[in-house]
Amino acid sequence: GYSSQSSSSRSEKQAPLRLPPGPWQLPVIGSLHHLLLSRSRHGGDLPHRALRDLSRAHGSLMTLRLGSVPTLVVSSAEAAREVMKTQDAAFASRHQTPTLDAFSHGGRDILFSPYGDLWRRLRRLCVLELFTARRVQSLRRVREEEAARLIRSVADVCDVGDLMCRAMNDSVARSAVGSRCARRDEFLRELHRAASITGGFNLADLYPASWLVRRLSPALREAQLCDRNVRAIMAEIIREDRGEEDHLLAVLLRLQRDGDDDVDCPLTTEIITTVIMEIFAAGSETSSTTLEWAMSELVRNPRVMHKAQAEVREAFKGQHKLAEADMEKLTYLPMVIKETMRLHMPVPFLLPRVCRETCRVMGYDIPVGTKVLVNAWAIARDERYWEDPETFKPERFETSSVDFKGADFEYIPFGAGRRMCPGMALGLVNMELALAVFFTTSTGRLPRGRMNNLT
Numbered sequence: 001g002y003s004s005q006s007s008s009s010r011s012e013k014q015a016p017l018r019l020p021p022g023p024w025q026l027p028v029i030g031s032l033h034h035l036l037l038s039r040s041r042h043g044g045d046l047p048h049r050a051l052r053d054l055s056r057a058h059g060s061l062m063t064l065r066l067g068s069v070p071t072l073v074v075s076s077a078e079a080a081r082e083v084m085k086t087q088d089a090a091f092a093s094r095h096q097t098p099t100l101d102a103f104s105h106g107g108r109d110i111l112f113s114p115y116g117d118l119w120r121r122l123r124r125l126c127v128l129e130l131f132t133a134r135r136v137q138s139l140r141r142v143r144e145e146e147a148a149r150l151i152r153s154v155a156d157v158c159d160v161g162d163l164m165c166r167a168m169n170d171s172v173a174r175s176a177v178g179s180r181c182a183r184r185d186e187f188l189r190e191l192h193r194a195a196s197i198t199g200g201f202n203l204a205d206l207y208p209a210s211w212l213v214r215r216l217s218p219a220l221r222e223a224q225l226c227d228r229n230v231r232a233i234m235a236e237i238i239r240e241d242r243g244e245e246d247h248l249l250a251v252l253l254r255l256q257r258d259g260d261d262d263v264d265c266p267l268t269t270e271i272i273t274t275v276i277m278e279i280f281a282a283g284s285e286t287s288s289t290t291l292e293w294a295m296s297e298l299v300r301n302p303r304v305m306h307k308a309q310a311e312v313r314e315a316f317k318g319q320h321k322l323a324e325a326d327m328e329k330l331t332y333l334p335m336v337i338k339e340t341m342r343l344h345m346p347v348p349f350l351l352p353r354v355c356r357e358t359c360r361v362m363g364y365d366i367p368v369g370t371k372v373l374v375n376a377w378a379i380a381r382d383e384r385y386w387e388d389p390e391t392f393k394p395e396r397f398e399t400s401s402v403d404f405k406g407a408d409f410e411y412i413p414f415g416a417g418r419r420m421c422p423g424m425a426l427g428l429v430n431m432e433l434a435l436a437v438f439f440t441t442s443t444g445r446l447p448r449g450r451m452n453n454l455t
């Protein structure tokens with residue numbers, strides 16, 4: 001198995017590696033059967049739930065083998081702090097899969113790039129150019145216009161949840177590439193498809209070293225096709241860009257045009273395309289599913305709904321337009337969003353890291369190349385850190401200083417450390433404004449909550 005293989009590759013004199021415990025494994029499929037069994041028990045496709053149950057039996061550092069991929073599952077705040085803070089540098093690379101490789105063109109991107117020069121350059125761009133407080137501020141007009149559009153359309157549709165999703169997507173789209181993308185629906189459909197191809201358990205990703213599996217894999221072919229479609233739409237957007245606006249694509253194209261001082265990692269159009277694509281992917285669905293969950297929690301908790309509504313109506317009393325500046329008056333609404341993300345972690349396992357060098361974590365050895373999943377979903381519902389963890393109670397944040405900025409490891413919806421989400425501030429203002437809009441207009445029509453039956 002995995003354990004004897006990794007210890008035999010070490011020199012004779014060294015003690016064998018002490019791997020974190022885990023459930024028993026089968027030849028070829030490894031630990032997959034545990035996930036499949038749990039899936040049939042829970043009646044849904046919820047690996048974060050299955051892995052929480054397994055970690056209760058095996059511990060907060062747990063070894064699995066998913067197909068041929070050695071995997072470490074991290075399920076406590078203490079272990080997450082070890083991996084994402086104490087030893088952040090050792091875990092600052094992403095785990096690559098063949099399908100992700102198809103979209104990132106060999107890891108030449110921001111979300112999944114290995115820890116190295118290109119990532120460092122793109123990350124610097126994100127932090128210093130794309131997602132600065134000033135930029136978030138300068139995109140305010142986009143959000144306010146989208147909010148106004150949302151108000152007008154809430155009046156004539158009945159699925160508010162669906163509408164919110166569109167509003168989030170439009171807002172991210174306009175921040176990323178300017179005027180709303182003409183082929184938006186098609187584009188989002190393709191991105192959704194990309195997420196399900198790369199996020200699922202397909203043979204190519206489970207057996208990345210097998211040449212035969214790669215050759216025969218429908219997932220890999222589908223990934224390549226989907227990548228081509230997404231890039232064709234992006235190419236159209238770039239062609240049409242007149243460089244007048246302040247959106248993120250314009251910033252990157254300007255940097256490219258104004259001469260590239262970085263000869264080792266030039267900003268090619270291919271890389272710019274990938275980065276913009278990934279900003280869409282990272283910003284749209286995370287924000288829209290959070291809002292959808294917020295709505296369904298509000299429906300289930302009328303007390304919270306009334307309190308949040310009263311606060312918003314008071315803050316915007318007598319105004320005809322929702323101005324973002326007034327959002328600063330709100331204190332309860334941000335807690336509603338915070339609590340929603342605690343219970344419905346938008347990215348339950350964060351984005352998988354990979355161990356770059358064999359290291360020790362809490363007394364166990366983690367071999368180089370191990371894929372690392374941090375079960376942030378399980379940690380945020382753990383009764384060791386949260387009182388009454390399954391209850392939706394925004395007030396818990398009134399007395400608690402726990403925040404999502406990456407320092408409190410019991411609550412890490414945006415991750416932590418070097419690879420933490422750089423789009424947090426933009427995501428938050430987007431979500432807060434859209435939810436406020438809902439309260440100023442809501443006429444008692446409630447969202448259908450596509451996902452109500454999931455957890």
Ligand code: HEM
Nearest residue numbers: 111282283286287346350351414415416419420421423427
């Ligand atoms: C509710 C909203 C959002 C959530 C919950 C979220 C969550 C995350 C998480 C968990 C990660 C991985 C962190 C880690 O490995 O420690 C991440 C990375 C990232 N996010 Fe977000 N995100 C959100 C919104 C956004 C938005 C709006 C943008 C951009 C417009 C964005 C851009 C990115 C990028 C570029 C990365 C990759 C960073 C890197 O690998 O260095 N995110 N996000």
